Amino acid sequence: MRIATWNVNSITARLPRLLAWLESSGTDVLCIQETKCGEDAFPFEELRALGYEAAVNADGRWNGVAVISRVGLADVVKGLPGGPDYDGSQEPRAVSATCGPVRVWSVYVPNGREVGHDHYAYKLHWLESLRDAVAVDAAGERPFAVLGDFNVAPTDEDVYDPSVFEGATHVTPAERAALGALRDAGLSDVVPRPLKYDRPYTYWDYRQLCFPKNRGMRIDLVYGNAPFAKARQDAYVDREERKGKGASDHAPVVVDLDV
DNA sequence: ATGCCCCCGCCACGGGGA
Numbered sequence: 001m002r003i004a005t006w007n008v009n010s011i012t013a014r015l016p017r018l019l020a021w022l023e024s025s026g027t028d029v030l031c032i033q034e035t036k037c038g039e040d041a042f043p044f045e046e047l048r049a050l051g052y053e054a055a056v057n058a059d060g061r062w063n064g065v066a067v068i069s070r071v072g073l074a075d076v077v078k079g080l081p082g083g084p085d086y087d088g089s090q091e092p093r094a095v096s097a098t099c100g101p102v103r104v105w106s107v108y109v110p111n112g113r114e115v116g117h118d119h120y121a122y123k124l125h126w127l128e129s130l131r132d133a134v135a136v137d138a139a140g141e142r143p144f145a146v147l148g149d150f151n152v153a154p155t156d157e158d159v160y161d162p163s164v165f166e167g168a169t170h171v172t173p174a175e176r177a178a179l180g181a182l183r184d185a186g187l188s189d190v191v192p193r194p195l196k197y198d199r200p201y202t203y204w205d206y207r208q209l210c211f212p213k214n215r216g217m218r219i220d221l222v223y224g225n226a227p228f229a230k231a232r233q234d235a236y237v238d239r240e241e242r243k244g245k246g247a248s249d250h251a252p253v254v255v256d257l258d259v
Numbered sequence: 260a261t262g263c264c265c266c267c268g269c270c271a272c273g274g275g276g277a
Contacts, residue, residue, distance in 0.1 A: 010265090010266055034276090061267050062267085151276095204261095205277070206264035208263055213261095239261090244261075247261090248265095249277095
């Protein structure tokens with residue numbers, strides 16, 4: 001089974017590339033982040049034509065997540081149970097589903113804006129709630145993974161130049177400790193291999209030639225439980241999809257499982 | 260060449276991304 005995660009930065013703007021990539025990659029299950037459209041505008045029909053069912057949690061121009069699958073889609077849960085509010089509401093940042101033998105979460109972890117910002121506290125609370133919500137599945141026997149844009153680089157090796165990020169979000173000890181708590185709950189970082197260069201970055205800013213210069217970050221992560229990690233045959237960042245006109249600023253992370 | 264930001268909502272430009 002081929003399973004992947006991709007922050008598409010608007011599923012509407014990315015639809016031609018998304019459909020082409022699904023066909024060329026042969027992906028069975030894709031966790032999508034930043035759909036940036038309401039559920040009424042989600043391209044269910046176009047995906048169904050390629051054989052995919054979709055579970056969507058989205059409400060408008062910001063955020064939005066989905067799981068699409070051509071190997072079954074059951075027991076859908078929208079949102080993060082027990083998750084914190086921001087500005088008085090739960091944002092659409094999580095959706096989970098069982099796809100054949102595997103249960104997955106698609107998550108778009110809050111950005112945090114700046115250290116000390118309300119959004120940064122929200123980010124840390126959100127990750128605590130995620131840990132609590134996945135604890136049972138993380139310790140279970142069924143292959144299980146949380147996939148998505150975590151907006152945290154797990155180590156200094158996961159950013160192109162740590163000095164650039166001093167004092168910024170995405171690299172603070174508190175954010176990295178929150179990932180550590182997920183690992184303590186039974187999940188491990190399924191680190192992909194890069195298709196080029198030495199580090200498996202997944203995000204490159206659109207500006208200032210960051211992609212050609214490989215000024216990237218690894219913030220799109222696959223956190224799998226022990227059965228998931230054991231079933232892993234391969235994992236890689238499809239950086240080819242970051243190239244050319246109309247690309248997202250994130251590349252897909254692909255995992256092949258023997259399940 | 261992978262090439263100097265892009266998305267949305269909305270019709271002008273600001274907010275968000277990281």
